[in-house]
Amino acid sequence: MATQPAAGWYDDGSGKQRWWDGTHWTEQYIDLRAPDIELRTDAGPPAAGPALAGWYDDQRGRTRWWDGRRWTADVRYSGQEQDFAGIVIDGRWIHFGDLSQPVAEVEASVDSGDALLRRPAFTTAAVERRMFGPGGPVTPRTINRAINRMAPHLVVAGAQVWVTPYPAAHDPEARRFVSWVNTSAEHYRYR
Structure with missing residues (x-):
């Protein structure tokens, strides 16, 4: 099932920024080329269909490619991100594949x-279906295959629990990454 881009201001294909309410274009727009930028309305939004293909803010701290029908796996970050073992922290958000959580709500x-x-x-997180690994959801049935007893793992726990193994030789980098995540979480927790 295709999901629509989040509500927000997007280029509507005519050079105007138009309000997308999450399901269709509204009559409200702003024209950034006009000398006075003000909210305007008109009787005819340019299209009743989904937003045009392009890079859009996915409301999770990154831009993501919308192909005109659905979100793709292609993402762009700010350039200030830190990453380790498939987990990326970029400002107020932390990402693991298609999953995202506010960094203020996690502990690594x-x-x-x-x-x-x-x-x-x-x-318990596996029982509650809140655990995810590099291969996707981790359930009580798959937890013993998903977690390598002999390997070190990076864990990011919040509303979801993310777990990913890493080579033991990379332990210093893993600990630096954990420190970065926890420091960022503390920084954003009360902002």
């Missing part, structure tokens, strides 16, 4: 797969 850690599997709070 590293631990061995064995230690994680013995932690009830960790395994």
Whole structure:
């Protein structure tokens, strides 16, 4: 099922910025080429269909390619992002594949797969269907295959729990990344 771009101001294909309400264009627009930029309305929005293909703010701290029918996996970040083991932090947001969470709502850690599997709070996330790994959702049925007991794992816990293994030789980089995530979370938590 295709999802529509989030509500917001977008180029409507005519050079104007028009309000997209999440399902269709509205009559409200602004023309950035006009000497006085003001909110305007007209009787005929340019199209009743979905937004044109292009790069749009996905309301999760990045721009994402909308192909005219659905969001694609192509994303752009600000250039200030930090990443490790498939997890990307970019300002107020943290991303893992198509998943995103506000960084203020997460806590990062590293631990061995064995230690994680013995932690009830960790395994409960799989039972509650809130856990995701590099291969997608981690369920009670797949947790023992998804978590390598012998490998170190990066964990980002919030509304969702993300877990991804990394090579033991990269432990110093993993710990620096965890520190960056937790410092960023603390910074944005009360802003």
